[in-house]
Amino acid sequence: MSWLELAGDTPFGLGNLPYGVFSTGDDPRRRVGVAVGEQVLDLSAAAGATGAPFAGLLTAGVLNPLLAAGPSVWAQVREQVREWLTEPRHADRVRPHLVPRVGITSHLPFEVADYVDFYSSEQHAINAGRIFGAGELPPNWKHLPIGYHGRAGTVVVSGTPVVRPSGQRKPRAAEVPSFGPSKLLDIEAEVGFVVGVPSEHGRPVPAGEFGRHVFGVCLVNDWSARDLQGWEAQPLGPFLSKSFATSVSPWVVPLAALEHARVAPPPQVPEPFEYLRVAEPWGLDLSLEIRLNGHLVASPPFATHYWTAAQQMAHLTVNGASLRTGDLYASGTVTGPEKDQRGSLLELSWGGREPFAIGGGASRTFLEDGDEVVLGATAPGPDGARIGFGEVRGEVLPAVGGGAL
Structure with missing residues (x-):
C-alpha cells in the first residue's frame, strides 16, 4: 500500500x-x-x-x-x-x-556506450527466410545468437522524429543500383537490455552473471530500410539500413521488477555449447503491441524468443569483448507463430506482397511519410498487477532534400 x-x-x-x-x-x-x-x-x-x-x-x-x-x-x-x-x-x-x-x-535515460542487435526469434528468422526464398534457418542459427554491432550515436529516445534515410538500393529486377530515399522503410519491435556493471577486457562473462551486469530492460524500435539492407548486406550485413535511428523507451524497468515475468525459454535443440548454458531461466513473458497511426497491427509475445538475454550477453563477450556501463543490446525482432504476432512490417505485409489494414479503410506494406509507430509492452507483476514499459513513439519525416520514392 x-x-x-x-x-x-x-x-x-x-x-x-x-x-x-x-x-x-x-x-x-x-x-x-x-x-x-x-x-x-x-x-x-x-x-x-x-x-x-x-x-x-x-x-x-x-x-x-x-x-x-x-x-x-x-x-x-x-x-x-x-x-x-x-x-x-x-x-x-x-x-x-x-x-x-x-x-x-x-x-535518453543513459549515455549509450555500445549498441548490439541480435536476431534471436526463431519464427522471425523462419519468416524472413521464406520471404526472401533463402530457406528456413541459416545453418548457424541454432548454435549461436546471431548479432551485429549498431551505431550507439543514433540511439534516440521515444518521441524523436525519424527522417527517412537515403542510400543505394537495387531491386532484383533492376540491372544497376540507384540512389534515393528508402522505399521500404520498416520497424522491428524489440526488447533492449541495459548494462550497468562493466567487465574486464579479455574475460568472457558467464551467462550466470547476467543479473550482476544487466541493470534493466527497455523497449526498442530498430528502424530498418529494407531496400538499402538488401543491397548493402552482401556480405557483411546491415550498415546504413539500420544506423540512421534506433528508438528506445524513456523508462528502464529494473530486472528486480521482472521476477514474476521470468519463464523458461523454448527448448533448445541441439543443446547449446557450455558457455551458453544457464541454470536460471531468463526467458521473459512480455506482451508487446505495435500500433501504426493508432491502429493495433500486431501483438508479439516475447516468451517465445529462442535465445535469452543471458545467453546473448555470454555470446557477445565470449571472445573477450568487454561490457561497458551504458551498453545496450537488443533482442532482435520479436515475432510469434500467428499472423497478428509478427514484429515487423516486412512480415506483416509478407515482403510487400500482402498489404495489411490499419483502420479507416487504409492499408500499408511499408511506412509512408507522416506515419507514426508506437510500441508498448507489459509483463506480469506481483499480486496480479501488470508491469508497464511505457512507449516507443516515432513519426516518419520525409527524406532530407526530398526526392521521389
Whole structure:
C-alpha cells in the first residue's frame, strides 16, 4: 500500500518503479526520475533533500553513475524509494518532489556506450527466410545468437522524429543500383537490455552473471530500410539500413521488477555449447503491441524468443569483448507463430506482397511519410498487477532534400 493514490491497474505501480531522465517547462535541468502512477518522483531532488547515501549518483542527468554502482546499490535505491512511497512518515518530505508525468519532457535515460542487435526469434528468422526464398534457418542459427554491432550515436529516445534515410538500393529486377530515399522503410519491435556493471577486457562473462551486469530492460524500435539492407548486406550485413535511428523507451524497468515475468525459454535443440548454458531461466513473458497511426497491427509475445538475454550477453563477450556501463543490446525482432504476432512490417505485409489494414479503410506494406509507430509492452507483476514499459513513439519525416520514392 502507498500513501499515494494509485489506480489498481496502473502499469507504473510499486512493483515496477522504472527509471528515466526528465525535465519540465519551468526547470530544464535533466533529472533522474522514477515513474509511479501518473507521476514522476524527482529522485535526484528527493535523494538530495533526505541526505540519501546514493544522492551523489543521481546528479549527472543520466543513469550511468547509478548503473555502474552495481546490484547492491540498485537494491538499496529501490528499497529506499519503496519506503518513501509506502510509509506515511515520509509523505511530507517526498510529496514536493512528485511531478505530473503528463507534463514532463523525457530524455535518453543513459549515455549509450555500445549498441548490439541480435536476431534471436526463431519464427522471425523462419519468416524472413521464406520471404526472401533463402530457406528456413541459416545453418548457424541454432548454435549461436546471431548479432551485429549498431551505431550507439543514433540511439534516440521515444518521441524523436525519424527522417527517412537515403542510400543505394537495387531491386532484383533492376540491372544497376540507384540512389534515393528508402522505399521500404520498416520497424522491428524489440526488447533492449541495459548494462550497468562493466567487465574486464579479455574475460568472457558467464551467462550466470547476467543479473550482476544487466541493470534493466527497455523497449526498442530498430528502424530498418529494407531496400538499402538488401543491397548493402552482401556480405557483411546491415550498415546504413539500420544506423540512421534506433528508438528506445524513456523508462528502464529494473530486472528486480521482472521476477514474476521470468519463464523458461523454448527448448533448445541441439543443446547449446557450455558457455551458453544457464541454470536460471531468463526467458521473459512480455506482451508487446505495435500500433501504426493508432491502429493495433500486431501483438508479439516475447516468451517465445529462442535465445535469452543471458545467453546473448555470454555470446557477445565470449571472445573477450568487454561490457561497458551504458551498453545496450537488443533482442532482435520479436515475432510469434500467428499472423497478428509478427514484429515487423516486412512480415506483416509478407515482403510487400500482402498489404495489411490499419483502420479507416487504409492499408500499408511499408511506412509512408507522416506515419507514426508506437510500441508498448507489459509483463506480469506481483499480486496480479501488470508491469508497464511505457512507449516507443516515432513519426516518419520525409527524406532530407526530398526526392521521389
